[in-house]
Amino acid sequence: xxxxxxxxxxxxxxxxxxxxxxxxxxxxxxxxxxxxxxxxxxxxxxxxxxxxxxxxxxxxxxxxxxxxxxxxxxxxxxxxxxxxxxxxxxxxxxxxxxxxxxxxxxxxxxxxxxxxxxxxxxxxxxxxxxxxxxxxxxxxxxxxxxxxxxxxxxxxxxxxxxxxxxxxxxxxxxxxxxxxxxxxxxxxxxxxxxxxxxxxxxxxxxxxxxxxxxxxxxxxxxxxxxxxxxxxxxxxxxxxxxxxxxxxxxxxxxxxxxxxxxxxxxxxxxxxxxxxxxxxxxxxxxxxxxxxxxxxxxxxxxxxxxxxxxxxxxxxxxxxxxxxxxxxxxxxxxxxxxxxxxxxxxxxxxxxxxxxxxxxxxxxxxxxxxxxxxxxxxxxxxxxxxxxxxxxx
Amino acid sequence: xxxxxxxxxxxxxxxxxxxxxxxxxxxxxxxxxxxxxxxxxxxxxxxxxxxxxxxxxxxxxxxxxxxxxxxxxxxxxxxxxxxxxxxxxxxxxxxxxxxxxxxxxxxxxxxxxxxxxxxxxxxxxxxxxxxxxxxxxxxxxxxxxxxxxxxxx
Numbered sequence: 001x002x003x004x005x006x007x008x009x010x011x012x013x014x015x016x017x018x019x020x021x022x023x024x025x026x027x028x029x030x031x032x033x034x035x036x037x038x039x040x041x042x043x044x045x046x047x048x049x050x051x052x053x054x055x056x057x058x059x060x061x062x063x064x065x066x067x068x069x070x071x072x073x074x075x076x077x078x079x080x081x082x083x084x085x086x087x088x089x090x091x092x093x094x095x096x097x098x099x100x101x102x103x104x105x106x107x108x109x110x111x112x113x114x115x116x117x118x119x120x121x122x123x124x125x126x127x128x129x130x131x132x133x134x135x136x137x138x139x140x141x142x143x144x145x146x147x148x149x150x151x152x153x154x155x156x157x158x159x160x161x162x163x164x165x166x167x168x169x170x171x172x173x174x175x176x177x178x179x180x181x182x183x184x185x186x187x188x189x190x191x192x193x194x195x196x197x198x199x200x201x202x203x204x205x206x207x208x209x210x211x212x213x214x215x216x217x218x219x220x221x222x223x224x225x226x227x228x229x230x231x232x233x234x235x236x237x238x239x240x241x242x243x244x245x246x247x248x249x250x251x252x253x254x255x256x257x258x259x260x261x262x263x264x265x266x267x268x269x270x271x272x273x274x275x276x277x278x279x280x281x282x283x284x285x286x287x288x289x290x291x292x293x294x295x296x297x298x299x300x301x302x303x304x305x306x307x308x309x310x311x312x313x314x315x316x317x318x319x320x321x322x323x324x325x326x327x328x329x330x331x332x333x334x335x336x337x338x339x340x341x342x343x344x345x346x347x348x349x350x351x352x353x354x355x356x357x358x359x360x361x362x363x364x365x366x367x368x369x370x371x372x373x374x375x376x377x378x379x380x381x382x383x384x385x386x387x388x389x390x391x392x393x
Numbered sequence: 394x395x396x397x398x399x400x401x402x403x404x405x406x407x408x409x410x411x412x413x414x415x416x417x418x419x420x421x422x423x424x425x426x427x428x429x430x431x432x433x434x435x436x437x438x439x440x441x442x443x444x445x446x447x448x449x450x451x452x453x454x455x456x457x458x459x460x461x462x463x464x465x466x467x468x469x470x471x472x473x474x475x476x477x478x479x480x481x482x483x484x485x486x487x488x489x490x491x492x493x494x495x496x497x498x499x500x501x502x503x504x505x506x507x508x509x510x511x512x513x514x515x516x517x518x519x520x521x522x523x524x525x526x527x528x529x530x531x532x533x534x535x536x537x538x539x540x541x542x543x544x545x546x
Binding site: 089160161164165167198201208209212213247 | 394397398399401402404405406407408409410411412413415416419420423424425427428431432433435436439440443444448463464467470471474475478479481482483485486488489490492494495496497498499500501502504507508511
């Protein structure tokens, strides 16, 4: 029996060595893995940082405060998140291509340490492949998976960064050895005839692919790329009043409530409460602001808004500066029916209860009769079809 | 280096632990099973389908293009890889569009037609570049042959 398992083991080891030999190529070197790996690592860290910013803007911890200016900060960070996330695909495929023969290492591990190491690689590879794919398909507003996108994407992000740190620790000697060009992977280069491939062409190919994907999609987030936006799921400046829509009035079941002639906005501070009709709101001094609608899905469009400053409105019910607000929409259901606004956004002079968009009365799909527009916040927090604004602390 | 490695492993395990705790704490059991299946499928599709297919295609191309100069083969490989990559990203988009977007500002374009146009552009550009390479290498070979024959005379 031992004899048999030994023979099988030997045969497997020989087959694995043969497969690895057959897959050998001049681009499959440690130096190449380091060159692509550090770009990929940077890309994941950028996505992690911008992702955390987006996550905590939506679910802040009690002590958190956020910058309100520049007003485009979230349009930028989330545009970077999605664009870099798309550029991860060629980097990731390139990185995995260079290390693919290692998949066939036999025996798969020789010690508990090697087992842990390979397990961490398996976790890293699986998460790193799935995470950007989930993100991309989410921007198409298609959710074919049986779990919450937001929770899975957030959890996997931490798993990737953690597994990446472990991977860097394990590979640190190799990374240091091959960080600079003069330390060429001579051994591998000698073993394989140069004619079977070209390292430079491989790197140029990866760079060109990343550049092409960015050029064809970044136009939804960054105006200079708008003319070459062939494949992004959104187009800057499209939609009613030249601003795209995520949730229409019909989908939110608000058409009746929003077009009710008796509609009035309730503002409240404890027992002090006021109801303001649309005519009363329109009679107040209106402030103009250039602010973007910037979505978690990466698209953004800057528009011209006019409305009443939220801080002026709340002064009418004697709200103290430093108050946080609860804003409620007319929509009967939905995760974003109720929104909380921290005092830094309340106090910003460009945070408005908007009545007009790009020179016209708000379209019903943009939140008629009144909506919130604040600088530097995700679109889901720019509550539409307002019902009430209350001081909560 | 040892201190750096220990710090990296410790912080890595802690950060990944946060991620696993978040997943376990926020997803229901059947959702976790679903996530595990999707993770496994990602690896199987990449390691078991995508890479073997590309490997075989590259080998076929190499054999078919033996007569071509080396840079021409690299250009064809690059163009093909670029087209495949864009198709992988746009494929789900075409499907999502077919399912019916939520409103007319979501997925507004005909992405299938655009993908075909991009493949055509890649084809034309690659063919032009390959022709250029063939002409240049042909001229260089002729020049070298001419020089060789003139020195022999």
